[in-house]
Amino acid sequence: MSPAASKRQADLLKQEGNAFFQKERISAAIDAYTGAITLCPNVAVYWTNRALCYKKRNEWTKVEEDCRTAIQLENHSVKAHYMLGLALVNRQKLSEGIKALEKSLELGRGAHPASYMVEAIWQQLSKAKYIEWESLSRERATQLRKLKVACKEAICNYNSLGNPAADAPEEQLNELEEVFKKAAKTDTPTEVPDHLCCKITLDIFRDPVITPSGITYERAALFGHLHMVGKFDPVTREALEPHQLVPNLAIKEAVDSFLSEHGWAYKIR
Structure with a gap:
């Protein structure tokens, strides 16, 4: 069979795989995508489509393998990097998954900022x-304890020696409590300041954009407003175009x- 015919x-097998996937016939979809890969192993989308099937079945090792192959073939594949990240996180490889x-x-x-x-x-x-x-917070908490x-034992031992220059044990222990209380605050969820939250989503900014009127919004949320509601600033009502x-x-x-x-431990109002 010629390369063009292959x-x-x-592509026909890929279309069959897509149809099977939409019907939740995952095993059949995997077989179809595998056939496409056998014929044309250098096409990244066949690998990412099969990885999506494995993702449906939580077969994360296979998701990782297919996505790594897809990335070798097409390094700018958003889906391949995304599913690879999910696979690694689910396999407890957090740092690499992130x-x-x-x-x-x-x-x-x-590629698609508002998608x-x-x-x-x-x-x-x-x-x-x-x-x-x-995970890191738990480790820090254990170390702090x-x-x-x-530190308490050291203070008590120091005072037990009868050092005349030492402060009262209670005062030292109270100061110690304050020091460790402040240290623990790092691992306490905090509210996000208003200026870091979008006025549409009320959530922390991911991809903030500023309008000519000086108001900042989340890009995807503002694009949705411009498309669905009208081309004007949601707050000032002034005319507004995406460009x-x-x-x-x-x-x-x-x-x-x-x-x-x-x-990344924060509370939204």
Whole structure:
């Protein structure tokens, strides 16, 4: 069979796989995509489609394998990086999974900044980073408890020697409590400041853009408003076109700083 004929046959199998997938016939879809891969192994979409089937069945090792192959063939594939990230996170490879999700978010924002895919990636990235933060938080809490006990014992031992220059034990212990209380605040969820939240979604900014009137919105939410409601600023009601929006890099940096400081553990009003 010629390369052109193989590609035509592979595309037909891909279409069959898509039809099977929509009907929830996952095994049949996998067989169809596998046939397409056998005929044309250098087409990334066949691998990502099969990975999506494995994702449906929570077969994360196979998702990872197919997505890595797809990325080798097409490094800018948003879906491949996204599903690779999900697979790694579900296989408890958090650090590597977060990197893959961050890459998919970067690619998604560049290709389709207002798409549902970007929002889905952000949600999964937030969840993964929170899981990572929670794990590190537990480790820090254990270390703090051990250190606190050691410090208390040191204070008590020091005072038991009858050192005349030592402060009263109660005063020292109270100061110690304050120090460790402040240290623990790093791992306490905090509310997001108003200026870091979109006026439409009321959630923390992911991809903030600023309008000519000086108001910042979440890009996807504002695009939705312009498309569904009308081409005007939701707050000022002034006429507004998509090409007038400019990324608000200052707010994005402030959000990144807030998330870094608070470990992605935050509360929305």
